[in-house]
Every structure is written in C-alpha cells, then in structure tokens.
Amino acid sequence: MTATVPQLQLYDTRRRAVFPFEPLVPGQVGMYSCGPTVYAPQHLGNMRSQLTPDLLRRVLLASGLDVTSVTNVTDVGHLTDDADDGDDKVEAAARREGRTAAEITAFFTEQWATDRRRLGCLEPDVLPRAAAHIPQQIEMIRVLEAQGHTYRIDDGVYFDVATFPAYADFAGLDLDALQATGRVEHVDDKRQPADFALWKLSPPGTMRLQEWDSPWGRGFPGWHIECSAMATQYLGDRFDIHTGGVDHVRVHHTNEVAQSECALGVHPWVGWWVHNEFLDLAGEKLSKSKGHTLVVDDLVARGIEPLAFRYFFLQAHYRQQQSFTFDLVAAAGTALRRLTLHAVAARDDVGGDATAGDSSRTEPLRAAFWDALADDLNAPRALSVVSTVVRSPELTAADRWSLLADFDRVLAFGLADAVVPSGSDESAEDPEVAALLAAREEARATRDFASADRIRDELAARGLEVIDTPAGPQARRRDGAENP
Ligand SMILES: [Zn+2]
The missing domain is CATH 3.40.50.620 (HUPs)
Incomplete structure (x- = not known):
C-alpha cells in the first residue's frame, strides 16, 4: 500500500x-x-x-x-x-x-x-x-x-x-x-x-x-x-x-x-x-x-558501510550544517543495521507481501512519514517515524513491512533485497559475553545509560556489536572482526 x-x-x-x-x-x-x-x-x-x-x-x-x-x-x-x-x-x-x-x-x-x-x-x-x-x-x-x-x-x-x-x-x-x-x-x-x-x-x-x-x-x-x-x-x-x-x-x-x-x-x-x-x-x-579529501572509501576502511552515510545525511535537515565525525557515521551505521534487521524479519515473515497490514495501525504512521518529507524535506522527522515503526510493539510484521517497503522508496536502503547482517549471537556460546549483555540490559532498564554505553564499548573492543532484535539484544561479530 x-x-x-x-x-x-x-x-x-x-x-x-x-x-x-x-x-x-x-x-x-x-x-x-x-x-x-x-x-x-x-x-x-x-x-x-x-x-x-x-x-x-x-x-x-x-x-x-x-x-x-x-x-x-x-x-x-x-x-x-x-x-x-x-x-x-x-x-x-x-x-x-x-x-x-x-x-x-x-x-x-x-x-x-x-x-x-x-x-x-x-x-x-x-x-x-x-x-x-x-x-x-x-x-x-x-x-x-x-x-x-x-x-x-x-x-x-x-x-x-x-x-x-x-x-x-x-x-x-x-x-x-x-x-x-x-x-x-x-x-x-x-x-x-x-x-x-x-x-x-x-x-x-x-x-x-x-x-x-x-x-x-x-x-x-x-x-x-x-x-x-x-x-x-x-x-x-x-x-x-x-x-x-x-x-x-x-x-x-x-x-x-x-x-x-x-x-x-x-x-x-x-x-x-x-x-x-x-x-x-x-x-x-x-x-x-x-587538502581534505575524505571519500566514501575512508568510511569503508573503518568498517562503515557507505549507506551509513546516507542514514547519517538523513539525520540532519538539508538546510542545516551537519557536523561530521566517523563515530557519528558509525552510529548511523548501527541504526541502519538495526533497521535492516527488523525490516528483513518483517519482510520474510510475510513472504515479502507489502500490501498486508492493518490500515488503522499503519496509516497514521504512513501519513506522519510523508508529511515530514513534504514539509521542506524534513528527513530527521521522517527517520523518527521509521524508529517508531521499528520499535512499536503493537505493529505486526505485516504492518511493519507495509510501511518500511513504502518508506524505502525515499530512504533507498535496499530493504527489499537486504540480507540480515552476518554473524550469529555470540552470547549463546560465550557466557562472559552473555553476562555483559545481561548487565547492559539491566543498566538500560534502570536508565543508567553511562554504564550501558561502557558495556557496549567493552563488547565493541571484542569486535562485537550489540543489535536489538525482535528476540532481544544479541552480540554479533562485526563484519571482518576477528575473534581476539
Ligand atoms: Zn553549476
């Protein structure tokens, strides 16, 4: 739809x-x-x-x-x-x-x-x-x-x-x-x-x-x-x-x-x-x-996928200056992978059918997304609607894919063909990783974000990335990261 x-x-x-x-x-x-x-x-x-x-x-x-x-x-x-x-x-x-x-x-x-x-x-x-x-x-x-x-x-x-x-x-x-x-x-x-x-x-x-x-x-x-x-x-x-x-x-x-x-x-x-x-x-x-010639390859060399820069670009209004750091683009890459994970899960759940979904739940979100873009291309507001779609517990897979497939005409993240980021959940094999993940969840539950971030960094140092999946957070090995 x-x-x-x-x-x-x-x-x-x-x-x-x-x-x-x-x-x-x-x-x-x-x-x-x-x-x-x-x-x-x-x-x-x-x-x-x-x-x-x-x-x-x-x-x-x-x-x-x-x-x-x-x-x-x-x-x-x-x-x-x-x-x-x-x-x-x-x-x-x-x-x-x-x-x-x-x-x-x-x-x-x-x-x-x-x-x-x-x-x-x-x-x-x-x-x-x-x-x-x-x-x-x-x-x-x-x-x-x-x-x-x-x-x-x-x-x-x-x-x-x-x-x-x-x-x-x-x-x-x-x-x-x-x-x-x-x-x-x-x-x-x-x-x-x-x-x-x-x-x-x-x-x-x-x-x-x-x-x-x-x-x-x-x-x-x-x-x-x-x-x-x-x-x-x-x-x-x-x-x-x-x-x-x-x-x-x-x-x-x-x-x-x-x-x-x-x-x-x-x-x-x-x-x-x-x-x-x-x-x-x-x-x-x-x-x-x-003398600065920072190019897309500089992102790739740091393990950041090029489309992360597109996600990063959408996080600011085009008529506002945007501050660049590699960390900010890497964070956009993490958000993009989370979005992709949810989109692929929803898409595969409904066999790629983007016409299903309950319009009483989807249409307010659909309208909010397109209203934001029609308002002088307010991409940051449109992205916040995307986040709501990814997070909202009341949406079904059919609702979610009906919206994300539509939004991707502008987002252009290739969600229809995307494959889930590689790697399995390491916490299933490594009790230490499982403990860190659990501690992070506890910190987040008590809104102790400083501790949650510190644990995320600790996992990152081990080459692991925390991805929030429908089945709960998982620690996945980053592409190209070796097991230390
Ligand atoms: Zn010209």
Whole structure:
C-alpha cells in the first residue's frame, strides 16, 4: 500500500521562504543539479550536494510526478572556484600525473559516479559534460554579446553586471561590500569587481590541453556559462528546480541567473533554488583546497558501510550544517543495521507481501512519514517515524513491512533485497559475553545509560556489536572482526 504524498512545501533560496511546489507543466518536473569538478576525488561534503537532490527527486517521484534530472560534469577545469584567475586544475593534474586531460576527467567522473551509487543515489537522467557542450556555450555568449551585456578585455569576454540591474537581488548581495572584502577576484581592466568571465582566451604562445576556437579567439569557456547552456539544452528556457551547495549562491548561481535571464529573456529563470548546507569536519569546512579529501572509501576502511552515510545525511535537515565525525557515521551505521534487521524479519515473515497490514495501525504512521518529507524535506522527522515503526510493539510484521517497503522508496536502503547482517549471537556460546549483555540490559532498564554505553564499548573492543532484535539484544561479530 502506498500513500498519497501531500503537496511538497519547498524552500526557495531566491524568494527566501517556503512555497507549495507547483511545476511549470503539471505532472512534470525539470531539475538541474550542479555536479562535480572532475580533477580530484569528490569528498563526502560534496556528496551532500548529491544526496539532497536525490532525496528531493525521490519525494517528487513518490508523489507521482515525472522528473527529468540533469547533473553536469565540469570537465573543463579552469574556473572551478569563484575567481576568474588561477590555475587550470585539470591541466595541472594532467601535467602532474603525466596523463591527458581526458584521462584525468574520465577517472574522477567514474570515482564520483561510483560513490554516488554506493550512497544509494538514482542515476541522473542526463549527465552532460561541459567539454561536450562548447558550441552551446559559445552560442549563449554570442546572444549576450549581441544584446550588449558583454565587453572584451585582454584575457577574455566578460559579463557586465551593470547591464543587469537585478544582479544583486538573487543572493541579496551588497556589491560595495563585496568589492571591499575582496570576495571577487581582481582582474585588471574589469569594469566592476563582480563582472565575470564568459570566455577566456588562451594566453599567447601557450598550448593548452583543452582549448577551442571561438568568435573571440582560441580559448575556453568560463565556469558559470556551462550550467546555463546545458540546463537550457536539456530543460528549456525555464525549469522548475536548480540545486547546489550553499557555497554557490553568491557567485556561481548569481552569475547563472544573470546570464540566463538576459540571454533567454525570462524571469524567474528557475522556480525553486534548493541549496544544501555544508558538512562540517570538526568545525572546519571540508574543502579540497585545504587538502581534505575524505571519500566514501575512508568510511569503508573503518568498517562503515557507505549507506551509513546516507542514514547519517538523513539525520540532519538539508538546510542545516551537519557536523561530521566517523563515530557519528558509525552510529548511523548501527541504526541502519538495526533497521535492516527488523525490516528483513518483517519482510520474510510475510513472504515479502507489502500490501498486508492493518490500515488503522499503519496509516497514521504512513501519513506522519510523508508529511515530514513534504514539509521542506524534513528527513530527521521522517527517520523518527521509521524508529517508531521499528520499535512499536503493537505493529505486526505485516504492518511493519507495509510501511518500511513504502518508506524505502525515499530512504533507498535496499530493504527489499537486504540480507540480515552476518554473524550469529555470540552470547549463546560465550557466557562472559552473555553476562555483559545481561548487565547492559539491566543498566538500560534502570536508565543508567553511562554504564550501558561502557558495556557496549567493552563488547565493541571484542569486535562485537550489540543489535536489538525482535528476540532481544544479541552480540554479533562485526563484519571482518576477528575473534581476539
Ligand atoms: Zn553549476
């Protein structure tokens, strides 16, 4: 049984408020997500910008909407930060590793796509590469030039933000303050600090790995124009949702809006702008430039399954910063294994039939789950409903599986095919383990959680994990953990 998902209430960065989501064409949603720059591994913080649109897309699909999802790959490595200057990162990586630019970008595109899959993300419907859309970018720049929105200086063609009076509106920018803080890179001869490159000319006398002919000379496109050109190519002049990390609001998305609304003559270009907040690593922003490249493999190396990171992601609202520690993700992994254990037990009990269940018991919980997600994707509240479903003693196996199978359309933990975590209950064989488990239960019964946690840690030190099963708590050997 599946519920009617209530109308999604979704925050729009541009209007700075939550609005009921209405696509331009009833029943159909066009969605563009800023994807990876593929000259280096994509760290876990970047993956939050993949998990957020995946959650949104799955909620829209569960609502019965038809979604076209476009995610770009920035494989032209020039302007991958807000500055219009600086090294070409693809070229630098290629030179450093003695490989071609195409080899570098193919390698890191694959790494990113693999990690996305391991985190349970649906494949994008369209995955356009910037380097394969140079003519579309040139065409958009030509239109802007013909309309008088551009000017040329020695190193390229720039967008003149003075020709778009609404430039500061999108992000609520104070352009004078922007200039004062040096937030925008200084390039000699730019008319305003906020002006940005549309086309950069190859420096005279140099041979680049990636350069193309254009009406302005041999060179390469600016970063911002790729997203406008590819979104237009696959979603049309206007579309419903554009996603990205919150760090894109002030420059990249502001510039996308400016060039798109000018070139296409539309407003608003995009109905809903959805931005996810940062993932914090010990209070420090995960950033490639600081040398942190924490990737999914780092979780796996610590015995944490990748989907634990998806569970962890769902524990915070996408518009709130989330603090990362390995312990927190490991704890999410424990919660996920407990959920999986209960789901598999319920599923197998009813032979996989998700249509049974008593609606007087299931429907209030089903409604609570979908209401939470329809409330600007409140995943933490939805997860608390999942916990209730797992714990609630009055639910039957049929009730439980009817709910969890439905919820997994968005949770994406693969519950329909999951197998129970390996290992048997060690307390059945080892009296010492049995005594520890019993002591932990007693501590929990008297709400002495400090002792309960200490015993859990003691068991963990023996490579054992406490899993609460329908038959009571069990101590199971962790995958890969040796008997000491
Ligand atoms: Zn973009």
